Amino acid sequence: MIQVLVVDDQPVVARAHRTFVDRVPGFRTVAVAGDGDAALARVARGGVDLVLLDLAMPGMHGLDVCRALRDLPGAPDVLVVTAARDLASVRTAVRHGVVHYLVKPFTFAALRARLEAYAAYRAAASGQGSVMDQGEIDAALAALRTPVEGDLAKGMSRETLDLVRSTLRGAVQGLTANETAAATGLSRVTARRYLEHLVSSGAYEREPVYCGRSGRPELRYRPR
Secondary structure, eight states: OEEEEEEOSOHHHHHHHHHHHHHSTTEEEEEEESSHHHHHHHHHTSOOSEEEEOSOOSSSOHHHHHHHHTTSTTOOEEEEEESOOOHHHHHHHHHTTOSEEEESSOOHHHHHHHHHHHHHHHHHTOOSSOOSSHHHHHHHHHTTOOOOGGGSOTTOOHHHHHHHHHHHHTOTTOEEHHHHHHHHSOOHHHHHHHHHHHHHTTSEEEEEEOOSSSSOOEEEEEEO
8 A cells, every 4th residue: 555645724625635546456644644745744744655846835835845855764755736837846846856747627537547556656666676688677767757648649538548557457467358358348449449558658557368279469558
């Protein structure tokens, strides 16, 4: 379970973000903080993996919170959620190592996609030893790059892509197109189309599976 700290000075917004986070499988809000000082104090107590951080807050600005978090042992990752659209804020946030930058207002689906991408990144980068090759590094970083709506081919929808992604993430051994179709209610052709899209994003892979029958093998899809 990925433990999340929600940081926003507006209580109504903070509650909404907490509700969104808790709706995503594998994520749980452990606390809500209304300003930067409270956020740093909660992180210092431990048990926070990811900070959902607003930027424009009274007192300590969110970018200063990012900077201070980097000095803490075992610092959590940061996902910025803000109304700030200026490129200077984006560049500064990136310099401080944020994993995503999401502009308010946003939908639950938009946040869910980024949280799922973050979960895939953590899974890909969870090893303690050295990586085997450049491909492993590329796969871990690719997991953070959530495709935007414009990247989808005609006739594909973000909601269906999210459904296929979450279904696939719940299958440890991966799924074939037939298995994905059965789990999601999609046709095999549609499931295969979305699975191939995920492979093209670089965060997923496919491998042939021989089931003891003659002829062509089935393809099994899973996160890298």
